[in-house]
Amino acid sequence: MAESGISSLDRVEAIIRNPALYELAKLVPQQEEGEGGRPRQFPDFMLLLFEALISVYGSGRKAQAELAHRHTWRFVQRLVKKMHPRDPSMWLPNQRYKRHHYAYGRNRYLTDPVILQKLQAMHRELAVEQANEIGLLDPDGEGSFTHPSLERMLYSDGKVITPLYKAKPGDIKVNKETGEIRNLRFEADAALHMEGTGEMAWGTKFVITAVRSRDRHGRIILDARHSPNVGGEAKTAMEMINDIAPIASGLQGVIYDGALRGVHHAEIMNKHGLLSINRVQAKEVITRNGRPVKRTEKSVHVEDKVVDGKTIRLFAKGGAIGVVELDHNGEQNFVELKRIKTTRREDKGGYRFYNLYALPTGGTVMVRLDTTDEDRARKLNRSENLRAISPTDPEFKKIYSRRADAESINRGLEDSMFLGRAHSKGAARQSVNLLGFALMVNSLALYLYGDRSNADGPDTKSPPGAAAA
Numbered sequence: 001m002a003e004s005g006i007s008s009l010d011r012v013e014a015i016i017r018n019p020a021l022y023e024l025a026k027l028v029p030q031q032e033e034g035e036g037g038r039p040r041q042f043p044d045f046m047l048l049l050f051e052a053l054i055s056v057y058g059s060g061r062k063a064q065a066e067l068a069h070r071h072t073w074r075f076v077q078r079l080v081k082k083m084h085p086r087d088p089s090m091w092l093p094n095q096r097y098k099r100h101h102y103a104y105g106r107n108r109y110l111t112d113p114v115i116l117q118k119l120q121a122m123h124r125e126l127a128v129e130q131a132n133e134i135g136l137l138d139p140d141g142e143g144s145f146t147h148p149s150l151e152r153m154l155y156s157d158g159k160v161i162t163p164l165y166k167a168k169p170g171d172i173k174v175n176k177e178t179g180e181i182r183n184l185r186f187e188a189d190a191a192l193h194m195e196g197t198g199e200m201a202w203g204t205k206f207v208i209t210a211v212r213s214r215d216r217h218g219r220i221i222l223d224a225r226h227s228p229n230v231g232g233e234a235k236t237a238m239e240m241i242n243d244i245a246p247i248a249s250g251l252q253g254v255i256y257d258g259a260l261r262g263v264h265h266a267e268i269m270n271k272h273g274l275l276s277i278n279r280v281q282a283k284e285v286i287t288r289n290g291r292p293v294k295r296t297e298k299s300v301h302v303e304d305k306v307v308d309g310k311t312i313r314l315f316a317k318g319g320a321i322g323v324v325e326l327d328h329n330g331e332q333n334f335v336e337l338k339r340i341k342t343t344r345r346e347d348k349g350g351y352r353f354y355n356l357y358a359l360p361t362g363g364t365v366m367v368r369l370d371t372t373d374e375d376r377a378r379k380l381n382r383s384e385n386l387r388a389i390s391p392t393d394p395e396f397k398k399i400y401s402r403r404a405d406a407e408s409i410n411r412g413l414e415d416s417m418f419l420g421r422a423h424s425k426g427a428a429r430q431s432v433n434l435l436g437f438a439l440m441v442n443s444l445a446l447y448l449y450g451d452r453s454n455a456d457g458p459d460t461k462s463p464p465g466a467a468a469a
Contacts, residue, residue, distance in 0.1 A: 006217065006444065008066070009075065011056045014447030015049060015440055016079040020126040022090075024048050024439070027118050028109050043090050046097050047105040051436030052443070054423055055416040062418075064099040111428040119435060121243075124223050127442055128248050131220040134449045136211045137250035145342040145353070145388070147395060148252045148275060150402055154222070154244065155255040156209040157406035158233040159413060160201040161430060162421045163187030168202065189228070189427040204427050206434060207236045208409055209244065212402075217448050219405065221438035222248075226427045234259045238267065245272040253277055255403050262371065262384025269370045273344055273351035275388050277399050280319040299334065300385050305365050312359070314367060319387035321357060321367055335360055342388050353388055413437060 015021060025045035031037065053063040066072050077092045084090035109115055131137050136151050143149025167184035174181050193205045205227040212219040222244055227236035241254055253275030254268055265276040283298035297318035305312050314321055315334060322336040337357035345352045353369040371382040389396050414420045416437055423433045 008056055009072075010447070011440060011444060012053065012072075012076065013079055014443040015052045015056075016076065016083065017450075018439065018443035018446055020123070020130065020439065020442065021045055021048055021052070022083075023126060024119055024122055027115060027122060028105070029115070041095065042092065042097055042101060045090070046092070047102060047110065048436065048439065050097060050099075050102040051106070051110075051432060052439045053436075054433065055437040055440045058416060059418040059423065060099045060102065064097075067098075068096050106429065106432055110432045111426075113428070116428065116431060120223065120225065120431075123435060123438065124243060125247060127220055127222045127438070128244070130442060130446055131211050131222070131248075132250070134213060134218065134220070134445060136213055136220060137248050139250040141250060143252055145252065145275060145344055146339075148277075148389075148399055150399065151211070151213055152250050152252040153255055153277070153399060153402060154209060154211055154241070154248070154251055154253070155402050155406055156207060156237055156240065157257065157403070157410065158193075158195075158205055158207050158227060158237075158259065159410045160193045160195065160203040160205050161413075161417075162201075162203050163190050164422050164425055187422075187425060189226075189430075193233075204422070204430055205233065206430070207233060207240060208406070208413075208434070208438075209237075209240050210405070210409060212405055213445075215445075215448065215452070217444050219409070220442050220445055221409070224431070224434035224438055226431050228427065234261065234264055238264055241268060241272065241274075245274060253399075255400060257403065262381040265387075266370050266383040269353050269383070269388075270350040273346065275342075275353075277387070277389060277396070279391050279400075280385060280387065282318075298385070300380065302367070302380070302382060302386065305367075307359065307363055307365055312365065314365070316382075316385040318391060319385070320390035320392050321355065321386060323360065325360075336390075336392060337365070339389070339393055340364065355388060409441075412441070416440075 022045050025043070025048055028044040028047060031040060050060075050063060053067070054060050057063045057066055067076065073096055081091055110119065128137065135141070138152065141149055141152055143152050163186070165185045165187055167186045169186050169188070171184045171186065172181050173184055187204065189204050190202055191205070192200050192202055195201050207225055207227050208221060209223045210219055210221045223240045225236055225240055227233050229235070237256060237260065245251060251274060255277045257278060258281055260276065260278060261281070268274050268276040280297070282295050284296040286294040299315055299317040302314045302316050302321065305314060312323060315324055317334050317336075320336045322334050324332045325335050337359065339355055340358055341356040343354050343356070345354065355367050355369060357365050357367060359365055369382070369386055369388050371380070375382045389399065391400070417423060422430050424430055
């Protein structure tokens with residue numbers, strides 16, 4: 001099935017079979033006995049199921065139309081009954097679930113800041129558990145700090161979502177016949193953001209964090225969070241890493257682009273004991289038609305080391321450590337040192353990373369990777385200029401290539417939207433939309449993992465953890 005493509009009904013089944021759907025639904029406030037108002041016609045999980053189906057079908061109208069078909073609705077009813085054979089309160093009535101049921105529940109409950117925060121926190125915990133179940137973030141898995149495993153690396157990127165409305169604040173429209181001036185509808189939470197290509201994009205910005213396996217559709221989205229301030233992507237990314245790292249014991253490192261700087265790399269290494277994989281900001285980049293054609297790396301003196309009685313001056317260039325040697329013309333050339341091993345040490349203050357390098361003249365030298373107190377005294381930001389795995393290291397290409405999957409997530413998110421525009425208005429509602437998108441993506445990964453692990457066919461398989469539901 002993974003080779004022939006994934007049908008919409010497969011995606012629907014994957015979501016219904018995902019235990020996380022029902023765990024998240026427990027956070028929807030319950031109607032108290034004697035409380036006024038009309039009794040709920042559908043179980044609470046339908047609110048989140050419909051949210052995820054919006055990402056399957058592309059819009060709320062389309063999701064409603066699909067559920068209105070008798071065969072689709074009966075399909076959903078049967079699957080829910082299979083998941084909860086002894087709990088009639090979870091069974092669905094013959095009446096169809098419609099978009100106005102969803103819209104009321106979303107606006108009344110899911111966009112409430114407290115409830116939304118709880119949903120995102122529970123989603124992170126469930127996503128990490130499900131990642132473990134399909135072999136990701138395994139503390140006893142393959143890889144080391146010298147040779148990290150892709151299955152234990154977290155990767156993240158920012159995404160600007162195009163608003164529903166093209167108008168910007170203050171835009172008006174004049175009726176040529178009557179002269180009436182009308183203010184156009186606009187996205188109040190939108191702003192102008194710079195993308196990785198250097199181009200500016202208007203919309204609401206989110207940061208999405210994920211892990212993935214080698215399998216097709218083996219991606220688990222751990223978090224998706226709104227980045228409210230212009231230029232605040234790094235702050236949002238660090239908040240996500242701070243929330244995920246303590247509950248993901250098998251995590252080895254973080255892959256990110258140039259949005260993270262030295263202070264962020266230092267925090268990732270010192271506080272969480274994780275590798276930070278990305279490129280160093282260049283001294284100068286010359287572009288042509290939006291593409292870099294020449295990159296000049298900056299070079300700084302890091303420290304002096306005494307090895308076998310000789311003082312060796314160490315420099316950092318493009319994230320790599322090396323020495324400067326004179327050629328036959330008397331000019332200085334940077335000679336990169338070969339990395340032998342990356343080690344992590346722990347003390348009361350956190351973690352420290354070291355690289356062991358081979359010297360050109362023989363012997364080895366150990367270099368600390370994070371910024372020290374001595375560095376601060378001489379105003380050297382070591383974490384900004386030095387990387388545990390530099391871009392010229394043979395290991396870097398294998399690890400950093402995983403960042404391309406972040407672009408795949410962004411493209412998949414765009415494809416799940418009608419005409420590539422947001423499903424709703426406002427950052428809070430769009431955060432709920434992204435939660436539904438993540439639920440759909442994760443459900444598919446679990447569904448296909450169960451399909452590969454079970455030879456009895458899709459009618460009898462169940463994803464990891466389904467029995468608990």
